[in-house]
Amino acid sequence: xxxxxxxxxxxxxxxxxxxxxxxxxxxxxxxxxxxxxxxxxxxxxxxxxxxxxxxxxxxxxxxxxxxxxxxxxxxxxxxxxxxxxxxxxxxxxxxxxxxxxxxxxxxxxxxxxxxxxxxxxxxxxxxxxxxxxxxxxxxxxxxxxxxxxxxxxxxxxxxxxxxxxxxxxxxxxxxxxxxxxxxxxxxxxxxxxxxxxxxxxxxxxxxxxxxxxxxxxxxxxxxxxxxxxxxxxxxxxxxxxxxxxxxxxxxxxxxxxxxxxxxxxxxxxxxxxxxxxxxxxxx
Amino acid sequence: xxxxxxxxxxxxxxxxxxxxxxxxxxxxxxxxxxxxxxxxxxxxxxxxxxxxxxxxxxxxxxxxxxxxxxxxxxxxxxxxxxxxxxxxxxxxxxxxxxxxxxxxxxxxxxxxxxxxxxxxxxxxxxxxxxxxxxxxxxxxxxxxxxxxxxxxxxxxxxxxxxxxxxxxxxxxxxxxxxxxxxxxxxxxxxxxxxxxxxxxxxxxxxxxxxxxxxxxxxxxxxxxxxxxxxxxxxxxxxxxxxxxxxxxxxxxxxxxxxxxxxxxxxxxxxxxxxxxxxxxxxxxxxxxxxxxxxxxxxxx
Numbered sequence: 187x188x189x190x191x192x193x194x195x196x197x198x199x200x201x202x203x204x205x206x207x208x209x210x211x212x213x214x215x216x217x218x219x220x221x222x223x224x225x226x227x228x229x230x231x232x233x234x235x236x237x238x239x240x241x242x243x244x245x246x247x248x249x250x251x252x253x254x255x256x257x258x259x260x261x262x263x264x265x266x267x268x269x270x271x272x273x274x275x276x277x278x279x280x281x282x283x284x285x286x287x288x289x290x291x292x293x294x295x296x297x298x299x300x301x302x303x304x305x306x307x308x309x310x311x312x313x314x315x316x317x318x319x320x321x322x323x324x325x326x327x328x329x330x331x332x333x334x335x336x337x338x339x340x341x342x343x344x345x346x347x348x349x350x351x352x353x354x355x356x357x358x359x360x361x362x363x364x365x366x367x368x369x370x371x372x373x374x375x376x377x378x379x380x381x382x383x384x385x386x387x388x389x390x391x392x393x394x395x396x397x398x399x400x401x402x403x404x405x406x407x408x409x410x411x412x413x414x415x416x417x418x419x420x421x422x423x424x425x426x427x428x429x430x431x432x433x434x435x436x437x438x439x440x441x442x443x444x445x446x447x448x449x450x451x452x453x454x455x456x457x458x459x460x461x462x463x464x465x466x467x468x469x
Numbered sequence: 470x471x472x473x474x475x476x477x478x479x480x481x482x483x484x485x486x487x488x489x490x491x492x493x494x495x496x497x498x499x500x501x502x503x504x505x506x507x508x509x510x511x512x513x514x515x516x517x518x519x520x521x522x523x524x525x526x527x528x529x530x531x532x533x534x535x536x537x538x539x540x541x542x543x544x545x546x547x548x549x550x551x552x553x554x555x556x557x558x559x560x561x562x563x564x565x566x567x568x569x570x571x572x573x574x575x576x577x578x579x580x581x582x583x584x585x586x587x588x589x590x591x592x593x594x595x596x597x598x599x600x601x602x603x604x605x606x607x608x609x610x611x612x613x614x615x616x617x618x619x620x621x622x623x624x625x626x627x628x629x630x631x632x633x634x635x636x637x638x639x640x641x642x643x644x645x646x647x648x649x650x651x652x653x654x655x656x657x658x659x660x661x662x663x664x665x666x667x668x669x670x671x672x673x674x675x676x677x678x679x680x681x682x683x684x685x686x687x688x689x690x691x692x693x694x695x696x697x698x699x700x701x702x703x704x705x706x707x708x709x710x711x712x713x714x715x716x717x718x719x720x721x722x723x724x725x726x727x728x729x730x731x732x733x734x735x736x737x738x739x740x741x742x743x744x745x746x747x748x749x750x751x752x753x754x755x756x757x758x759x760x761x762x763x764x765x766x767x768x769x
Binding site: 208210211213214215217218220221222223224225226227228230231239240241242282283284286287289290291294296302305306308309310311312313314315316317318319320321323324342343346347350400403404406407411421424425428433436437440443444447448450451452 | 488489490491492493495496497499500501503504506507508509510511512514519562565566569570572574575576580582583584585586587588589590591592593594595597598599600601602606607608610611612614615622643646647697700701703704705706707710711721724725728739740743744746747750751753
């Protein structure tokens with residue numbers, strides 16, 4: 187009996203799996219292989235010393251690019267610090283400003299809601315390049331141009347909708363009853379917000395904050411225009427080394443640049459539902 | 470969206486629900502400031518106001534100059550072509566992928582995870598990786614040479630910096646297919662299978678079920694996804710900046726380089742072009758607005 191109990195679920199699992207057809211898996215696998223393919227030359231180039239046409243692999247390997255990338259004396263360190271500081275500040279500001287709006291959109295009914303939702307989502311569509319070019323003169327007058335604060339403000343607009351949409355998604359589904367119970371037990375509205383609403387919104391805050399971080403991390407144009415080259419971030423370095431034709435360092439930087447995004451995807455894929463991963467497509 | 474319209478809505482909201490307005494205010498302020506302020510100041514500067522050099526003026530001259538510029542017309546054609554082609558190819562591939570990913574597959578978890586890989590990867594990195602893959606001395610050309618299928622790298626098709634912008638299209642398709650696919654998958658799961666089952670019992674073939682049941686049901690999502698992708702690729706700068714040719718340039722690259730020119734007199738004309746790009750994007754936002762509810766409410 188003991189063996190049977192152990193074997194049966196195993197067999198039924200195997201049966202279920204074998205009923206899944208081969209062809210769709212094969213087609214999707216082929217596409218996935220194509221999707222991963224651009225990573226391969228990045229990995230090889232980052233460790234290459236000399237990789238001339240038509241060699242399939244480099245004739246000489248070198249750790250130069252990776253040593254350069256992790257050396258404390260190069261501008262990469264400044265880029266890493268710049269990128270992380272700006273992205274963390276953008277994330278915190280976007281969470282502070284966007285969370286209330288997400289709650290309002292997610293669970294309140296008000297007139298003009300569609301127009302307001304549309305306005306809140308507009309940064310998905312209106313090109314950031316145009317907005318940044320227009321607003322640069324305002325930032326110059328406010329002495330925000332060429333400063334890190336200025337770059338953070340410039341990143342805020344594209345990051346905000348992600349926080350709003352993530353919080354709204356969670357706020358729709360959870361908590362109203364629990365909050366009412368807390369209120370009926372005598373909690374003030376502030377206590378209710380801190381002890382009930384915020385913990386219930388945590389998944390939305392985590393996903394929204396993650397996206398806000400990644401949006402800021404990926405920004406290139408707005409950093410260039412508002413930062414004026416004074417604020418160094420990783421994407422600016424990736425572009426500079428690509429243009430100068432130093433493929434090994436460009437490739438190593440590109441991989442370093444992608445690392446947090448890929449880690450985040452792997453972590454988030456456990457908690458993300460389909461709609462939220464859809465949101466990530468606009469990075 | 471005009472400021473008056475926003476104020477009118479804000480006033481209505483106040484009467485209705487003071488808390489909602491209070492909660493929305495910070496976000497609305499930031500987004501309105503950037504959108505209205507950003508596009509507004511771009512417009513003012515395109516009219517010759519806030520000139521960095523010389524006297525400020527108000528004129529439509531820069532629009533005339535921009536529209537008469539043959540380089541600009543070439544740039545417009547390049548950008549439209551890249552956006553239309555990328556959107557169509559990505560949409561068709563995504564429909565296929567969504568239909569395949571609808572059922573559980575063998576190796577489902579890992580396939581789905583890797584399928585999403587391009588979503589968080591910045592366009593810039595995609596452009597660099599794909600350039601090193603498909604350029605004439607890229608990895609694919611090397612593989613073909615090793616297999617004896619390619620003698621000279623100059624015989625390999627020019628995909629980066631070509632007239633058509635093939636490499637740029639490849640990057641956009643690579644990046645946008647998971648995005649559109651997941652929009653379609655969300656819609657498919659909301660629709661359920663009952664309509665297809667009904668069609669099947671009535672004797673519809675697989676193609677008929679797709680053409681007459683799924684396509685009409687999915688059409689709003691296909692449309693809104695295509696609009697988002699079209700508007701994005703039309704206004705995006707990084708990929709054509711890295712992979713494009715010097716002539717003709719993509720429209721955003723043309724605008725940025727004019728904006729950044731050492732000759733500051735170029736700036737108003739560049740901003741005139743950027744206002745035209747923003748105008749087109751706004752039209753698309755309004756079209757998308759009628760469909761956006763589906764996005765926010767997950768098709769419910």
